[in-house]
Amino acid sequence: MCLEGEVTVAQVSVGAKASAGEPRTTDQVLGYVVTWILPFLACLLIIWLALSLTDFYYPHAWASAHFGTVAEAFASHGIIGLHGMPIENFDPLTTQPDNYLHWPPFYFYVLSLVPQAFPDSIRAMHLFMAVVAITNAWVMWVIASMFFKPRAAIVCGCAFLLMPATLRYGLVLLPVNMAMLGISVALLFMLRYLQGADAGRNRPLDLGLSAFVFFLACFTSWEAFLALPGLLLAYGFDRRSEIFKVGFCWAMAAAAAGAGTLAIFALSDPTAFADLCSIFTFRLGLTQYLPLSTRVHPVEGQLETIESLNAFSSLPHFFDAYIVRTQVFCGSLGIVGIFALFLTAVRRRQSTPNDSFVALVLPLCAPWLGWAVIMQGHYVIHDYQLVLATPMLAIGVTCIYSLLDESVSAMPASWSRQNLKLLANLALPCALFVLGVSAAAITVRGDAEAWQLANFGRRIKAEVPAGAMVVTSEMSMVQTFYAKRHVIRGVPDEAYLESKLLTMRGICPDCALYLAVRRQNAEKFRGMLDRLQPVFEDNSFIIRKISPGAAASEVGRRPEPKGQVALLHE
Known part of the structure; x- marks a missing residue:
């Protein structure tokens, strides 16, 4: 120039x-x-x-995980294949893909070239x-x-x-x-x-x-x-x-x-x-x-007032x-x-x-x-x-x-x-x-919480087969990026999960469904964890498989939670 x-x-x-x-x-x-x-x-x-910076472990790493996931989706399916729409999740995209409307799409188109040229390289990003x-x-x-x-x-x-x-x-x-x-x-x-x-x-x-x-x-x-x-x-x-x-x-x-x-x-x-x-x-x-x-991603905890x-x-x-x-x-x-x-x-x-x-x-x-x-x-x-x-x-x-x-x-x-x-x-x-x-x-x-979420995502990727959906209480996108699986984030507790099981099954009827939680959040899902099929458990993480027949049986057991506020995290 x-x-x-x-x-x-x-x-x-x-x-x-x-x-x-x-x-x-x-x-x-x-x-x-x-x-x-x-x-x-x-x-x-x-x-x-x-x-x-070989990993997303720094403050606001969740933002990098958000946009890195969108870039990975474009790299995998192509801009035309996704009709130009940013998607912040991995396969299966389901009948209700996680459309990300918070920013215009051009940046994601450009960023998707990086994982195409250097797959799985956070350093390249x-x-x-x-x-x-x-x-x-x-x-x-x-x-x-x-x-x-x-x-x-x-x-x-x-x-x-x-x-x-x-x-x-x-x-x-x-x-x-x-x-x-x-x-x-x-x-x-x-x-x-x-x-x-x-x-x-x-x-x-x-x-x-x-x-x-x-x-x-x-x-x-x-x-x-x-x-x-x-x-x-x-x-x-x-x-x-x-x-x-x-x-x-x-x-x-x-x-x-x-x-x-x-x-x-x-x-x-x-x-x-x-x-x-x-x-x-x-x-x-x-x-x-x-x-x-149609969204099934709630926010965990008390929302701050305006x-x-x-x-x-x-x-x-x-x-x-x-x-x-x-x-x-x-x-x-x-x-x-x-x-x-x-x-x-x-x-x-x-x-x-x-x-x-x-x-x-x-x-x-x-x-x-x-x-x-x-x-x-x-x-x-x-x-x-x-x-x-x-x-x-x-x-x-x-x-x-x-x-x-x-x-x-x-x-x-x-x-x-x-x-x-x-x-x-x-x-x-x-x-x-x-x-x-x-x-x-x-x-x-770095940030210790981001490190643990990254390890959580790696464990999900190792234990959950490709093509399955994973339910977790975590709101961050860090574990989603590392899991390379379709993750339904921010489910606050067992009652909410039971009320939404039919909806989750409906968006991908043929997909296996798993529940993955960190040990500190296990008490919120204790009843379901005791009933579900074990997949993995250690001092940090617990992963269970939700059987296909669990949706109907669990819905009849508990009423729909009242006053539950749903929010799609940025």
């Missing part, structure tokens, strides 16, 4: 000549720290992390996400080179890779990670289009490419739609007709992506619209998600959602960068006519801030969505470096100038790298 503003190695490897009174060797060393050492270490760290992150960092570097000096642009790319949110959740198999790459590329083509218009050159190809990439971003994740209001807000600050044209093309692209997603879902599942409405109001924090009666999920319901919830978590996953350096970003935007607006910096910053801010406000409770629960803030924070750190560099250039040769140069070119890169290493260490440390 040949782009204006692309930086050559000669421009950035050493930096400007040393000022009078300053040894050239010091300036060379500081130049190498920013232009060579920091990018190398940042890429090395995220690749090492991807190679180290994490390496794919590392490639997405490194590509996004490169795009951020190219974008930053349009507004900042060469070294500062390199800092932008490195800051993207070393932000805690990237190293904690950038390798989780989340659609939003690829969607943010799409937004960044769309903004890059938009900036090229605006620069061409300022220079008197009409570049409709850049406009079309920007709209097309934004369409793919919206076809990847709902969060990408929120970049459009940010661009329209930028038009309010900068009334150039070119920005309005980009906004109009983006709106058409978003509408096409939304219509395409709804068409795929509606053609494959007649209940899709009703379920989507329920999902949407649930994610807004307005209602609890009540799936249709007040407890709503980040605006109390001051402690608001503080935890918008202050504490932001600091943890963005780092103190990122928080300072937000203020530096605001200061830089004001200065550029006052000094540079037709400056496109606002048209870059606001579309990057909108997905993070818009999602945080709209989703309320989900912002508290799904803190992995702070990856939405990473591109904006990377530019914020770049603004810090740029302000320090400008201060160094404006000062005469002195002891203070040399110390400030050390701060900008040595202390800031070191702080970024330490921030990244700390986040990577937390990710590698």
Whole structure:
């Protein structure tokens, strides 16, 4: 991709000549720290992390298991074979496949190429996400080179890779990670289009490419739609007709992506619209998600009230959602960068006519801030969505470096100038790298619960034959991914299972049915476990086979539970 503003190695490897009174060797060393050492270490760290994550055992591993399962389904049956509908389960798909309507499908189409090329390789999936992150960092570097000096642009790319949110959740198999790459590329083509218009050159190809990439971003994740209001807000600050044209093309692209997603879902599942409405109001924090009666996946335990999920319901919830978590996953350096970003935007607006910096910053801010406000409770629960803030924070750190560099250039040769140069070119890169290493260490440390669920899934795969269905009380998708069997999750207790046995049999009459529970949940199913055929039992897991005649006998034994709330876990 040949782009204006692309930086050559000669421009950035050493930096400007040393000022009078300053040894050239010091300036060379500081130049190498920013232009060579920091990018190398940042890429090395995220690749090492991807190679180290051989299993889904880290915090929010359930999300990777969700999307990995959907990708496995497409890899096994093909996109056309599943009519483009994401399915979050394994064979047999049954007469009521587990349609996953929470995100648009394009990301799953792309991710399914990984298990096709590297079957059963979790490391390959994490390496794919590392490639997405490194590509996004490169795009951020190219974008930053349009507004900042060469070294500062390199800092932008490195800051993207070393932000805690990237190293904690950038390798989780989340659609939003690829969607943010799409937004960044769309903004890059938009900036090229605006620069061409300022220079008197009409570049409709850049406009079309920007709209097309934004369409793919919206076809990847709902969060990408929120970049459009940010661009329209930028038009309010900068009334150039070119920005309005980009906004109009983006709106058409978003509408096409939304219509395409709804068409795929509606053609494959007649209940899709009703379920989507329920999902949407649930994610807004307005209602609890009540799936249709055909769903047999309940939630175990007491559902939290809407007040407890709503980040605006109390001051402690608001503080935890918008202050504490932001600091943890963005780092103190990122928080300072937000203020530096605001200061830089004001200065550029006052000094540079037709400056496109606002048209870059606001579309990057909108997905993070818009999602945080709209989703309320989900912002508290799904803190992995702070990856939405990473591109904006990377530019914020770049603004810090740029302000320090400008201060160094404006000062005469002195002891203070040399110390400030050390701060900008040595202390800031070191702080970024330490921030990244700390986040990577937390990710590698893993989560004991996810480890146990992975072992649970492996045991199910070993003991339950292919083509069977498995009932379990676990809500996580981790054991489902490792089991490679059709798993009915989240059955809370024996009474609920008995009431749903006929329904479960009905969706796959010829399939063998098994009950698998962890030892700590065995008491909830004690009566059935004592009556069912033993398959496997140890100190951790119990697996029993449900005989074909059990459905009729168990239904007559217990009444349908009253007040049981069913919920399809995200």
